[in-house]
Amino acid sequence: MLDVRIDRKEFASDPEAVLRGIAFSVRRGEIVGLLGPSGAGKTTLLRILLGLDVSFSGAVKCDFRRVGVVFQEPRLLPWLTVEDNIRLVVTSAMPQPDIGFLLETVQLGHAGALRPQQLSLGMARRVALARALAISPDLLVMDEPFASLDARLGSALAEGVVTWARTTGAAVVLTTHDLSQALERVTRLLILAGEPTTLCADVPVSVPGDAALCAKLLEGFAFLGADSNGKSPEQELLSVPPSGYHQDK
Amino acid sequence: MGRIDSATRDRLLSLLGFVAIWWVGARLTVSPALLPGPQQVAVFAWRECLSGALPAAFAATLARVAIAFVLAMFGGGVVGYLAGRSRRVNAWVDPWVVIGLNLPVLVVIVLAYIWIGLNDAAAILAVVLAKAPTVIVTVREGARALDTGLAEMAQAFHLPMSRRLRFVVLPQLLPYLAAAGRSGLSITWKIVLLVELLGRPSGVGYALNLFFQNFNVTGILAYGLAFASLMLLVEGAVLQPLERRATAWRSHA
Numbered sequence: 001m002l003d004v005r006i007d008r009k010e011f012a013s014d015p016e017a018v019l020r021g022i023a024f025s026v027r028r029g030e031i032v033g034l035l036g037p038s039g040a041g042k043t044t045l046l047r048i049l050l051g052l053d054v055s056f057s058g059a060v061k062c063d064f065r066r067v068g069v070v071f072q073e074p075r076l077l078p079w080l081t082v083e084d085n086i087r088l089v090v091t092s093a094m095p096q097p098d099i100g101f102l103l104e105t106v107q108l109g110h111a112g113a114l115r116p117q118q119l120s121l122g123m124a125r126r127v128a129l130a131r132a133l134a135i136s137p138d139l140l141v142m143d144e145p146f147a148s149l150d151a152r153l154g155s156a157l158a159e160g161v162v163t164w165a166r167t168t169g170a171a172v173v174l175t176t177h178d179l180s181q182a183l184e185r186v187t188r189l190l191i192l193a194g195e196p197t198t199l200c201a202d203v204p205v206s207v208p209g210d211a212a213l214c215a216k217l218l219e220g221f222a223f224l225g226a227d228s229n230g231k232s233p234e235q236e237l238l239s240v241p242p243s244g245y246h247q248d249k
Numbered sequence: 250m251g252r253i254d255s256a257t258r259d260r261l262l263s264l265l266g267f268v269a270i271w272w273v274g275a276r277l278t279v280s281p282a283l284l285p286g287p288q289q290v291a292v293f294a295w296r297e298c299l300s301g302a303l304p305a306a307f308a309a310t311l312a313r314v315a316i317a318f319v320l321a322m323f324g325g326g327v328v329g330y331l332a333g334r335s336r337r338v339n340a341w342v343d344p345w346v347v348i349g350l351n352l353p354v355l356v357v358i359v360l361a362y363i364w365i366g367l368n369d370a371a372a373i374l375a376v377v378l379a380k381a382p383t384v385i386v387t388v389r390e391g392a393r394a395l396d397t398g399l400a401e402m403a404q405a406f407h408l409p410m411s412r413r414l415r416f417v418v419l420p421q422l423l424p425y426l427a428a429a430g431r432s433g434l435s436i437t438w439k440i441v442l443l444v445e446l447l448g449r450p451s452g453v454g455y456a457l458n459l460f461f462q463n464f465n466v467t468g469i470l471a472y473g474l475a476f477a478s479l480m481l482l483v484e485g486a487v488l489q490p491l492e493r494r495a496t497a498w499r500s501h502a
Contacts, residue, residue, distance in 0.1 A: 050405050067405070075402040079420045079498040088416055089406040115498060135406065 002026040002062050002139060002171070004049050009041070009056040017196040018044060019056070024190055024202060028138070031165055031172040033182040036192030042175040043072060045192070046143050049173070064171065066094065068137030070145045074124035076116040076131075083112040086131045095136050102130040105160060107153070122149045129157065133164065140165070142174040146181075158185050285467040294471035302456070307476065309452040310445065313369065314438045317376035321437065322430060324377065325384025330422070332385065333392020342385065349382035354440055362448045372444040379440050384429045391425030420495070427492035431484060438480050 002025060009019040018041045026032050034042050047053040049060050050069060076085045086099050103109050106126035116124055125148060132140055140161070146154035162185050165172050176182045182189060183205055191201040253261075268287050275286035285293075297303035332339040332346075358375040365371035395418065403413045445454025453476045460468035 047401075052401050052404060067407075069402070069405040071398070071402065071405075073398060075398050077399065077416060077420070080416065088412065089408065091409065 001028070002049065002060075002064060002173075004045075004058075004060050006045070006048060006056055006058040008058070009044060009048065009053075012055075019048075020196040020198055022058075022192070022197075022199045024199060026139070026171050026173055028171050029165070029169050030188055031162060031186045032174070032188045032190060033186035034173065034175040034190050034192060035177075035179060035182055036175075036197065038177070040192045041197045042192060043143055046141055046173070046175060050141060062139070064137070064139035066135050066137045066139075068132030068135050068140045070125070070128050070132045070140070070142040072143040072147075074116065074121070074128040076124055076127060078116050080115070081112065082108070082114050082116070082119070082127050085116070085127060086134045089131055090134050097134040097136070099130075099134065102134055103127075105133070106130045106157065122153070125149065126157065129161075136168070138170050140170055140172045140174075142172070144175055144177070147177075155181070161185075282464070282466060285470065290467055290470045290474070293467045294475050297468075297471060303472065303475065306451065306453045306456045306472065307479065309449075310438070310441055310454065310476065311479075313373060313376070313441045313445070313452065314434075317373045317380065317441060318430075318434060318437045320373070321377045321380035321384055322426070322433060325381040325429070326388050326422075326426060328381070329385040329388025330392045330418075333389040333395075339389070346382045346385050349378065350386070354379045354443065358440075358444050358447055367448045369449070372441075372449055375444055376437060376440045380433055380437050383436070384433060387425050387429040387432075388422060391422045395421050420498075423492075423495040427488070427495065431488050431492070434480065434484055434488065438476070442476075 004022065004024055004026075006019050006022040008017050010017045022045065024032075034045065036042050044053065048056055049062070050067065051060070051062075076082075077088065080088065082103070083099050086097070086102065090097060100109065100112065103112055106129055108123060108126055108130070111119065111123065111127070116127070119127065125145065129142075129145060132142070142161075145161075146158055149157065158181065161172065164170070174182075174186075186205050189201075189203040189205055190199055191203065192198070193200050271284075271287055275281065275284045275289075278284040281289070294303065328342060332342040354375075357379050358372075361371040361375035361378070365374065399417050399421075400413075403417045408417070441452070442454035442457065445452035446458045447454075449455050453472050456472050457469055460466075460472070
């Protein structure tokens with residue numbers, strides 16, 4: 001189980017709190033979506049639960065043995081091939097993955113010998129997903145995992161992750177801007193909003209793609225000030241791809 | 250036979266020009282003892298080779314260069330990495346580095362001989378102390394420029410320290426280590442000659458000292474140029490290919 005309690009998080013450059021009063025748990029088999037507007041601190045929250053940011057008041061307790069991570073940027077080592085990038089995170093104590101099969105799963109069966117510089121951003125993100133799955137994680141943490149992928153491929157991969165999680169019983173925590181897609185996949189939705197960001201709602205999603213719930217949440221999003229920068233909630237839910245890789249053709 | 254590219258041809262022509270100017274200079278000099286010609290120096294070097302004196306001197310100097318180079322690169326690399334990653338370590342190290350960079354090499358050598366004695370340990374320590382600060386400064390810059398995103402990836406996946414160093418840190422530091430190594434080799438062997446000249450009974454520096462006392466310019470040029478050529482060969486045949494190999498992945502961009 002993952003237990004997260006963040007009483008207060010602020011950055012050294014700004015004494016104002018960014019996150020406040022956030023507490024939730026994640027159990028095996030749950031697929032938890034973190035939904036919030038841009039700049040709400042979703043990535044900061046993920047960094048805290050991964051142990052990458054320890055300068056906050058609160059506590060994170062993680063009982064999961066193996067945690068796979070898909071960052072917003074692929075973070076592949078440019079001097080290693082795709083296969084070696086995946087192999088890097090697998091230690092001898094872990095079950096040894098079939099890397100060819102993993103690459104086939106993310107529709108990159110041909111790319112094992114390529115280097116990250118030869119990949120488009122979308123391809124690199126898929127390699128990052130394969131890398132995270134290679135360690136057979138008990139908990140998979142993903143930061144905007146399907147941004148910059150075309151809708152069909154993004155949807156196929158999301159479906160693949162859901163199937164994998166159901167089969168293995170692993171837990172998944174993912175951030176997203178896309179409410180309707182999130183509702184298709186997650187079993188729980190944590191809604192982050194406000195200034196400082198707080199956990200506004202912890203919504204169980206029993207019916208995938210529940211349209212009524214979607215409409216209700218969008219209404220709530222606008223009420224919480226998610227459109228404070230002039231964007232509509234729908235616009236706010238669009239993702240922006242990071243730079244540094246080839247554009248998908 | 251492959252064709253020589255224009256850059257190589259220009260280099261060879263430039264080298265030939267140097268030998269030609271030397272030859273003309275030697276012809277114009279009043280006494281051949283002041284500036285012997287290239288042929289005279291080459292014959293002297295060949296005779297020294299056959300007698301075994303030159304190989305023995307080279308072997309002694311090369312051993313000192315190799316030991317001092319490895320120690321300075323390893324020690325300087327570790328300290329430079331730590332100083333680049335930790336402000337506190339850097340605060341401790343930086344004043345020492347500044348002193349090391351500004352202390353004349355001659356002072357370091359003389360003090361090492363006085364405090365430790367006229368032996369190889371003192372000689373090598375003096376070279377390491379003289380060289381390490383430049384390695385520290387170069388590697389420190391490399392450590393500061395390490396990609397934090399990749400470091401976080403390694404941390405998030407709980408990569409063992411050995412893997413982090415080998416696959417994440419070292420490839421990023423290699424260009425800096427290569428730069429430190431290439432400049433380091435040329436500085437190291439020159440310091441070693443000075444160390445030998447001042448207090449060792451063997452090596453190229455010792456031989457140069459003897460030739461100086463006997464006013465043997467032919468010997469000085471033969472040993473000096475032959476050793477410089479050997480060091481250029483080591484750099485061109487060993488260090489440069491290693492550097493190219495280490496950064497070959499960039500060509501895939």
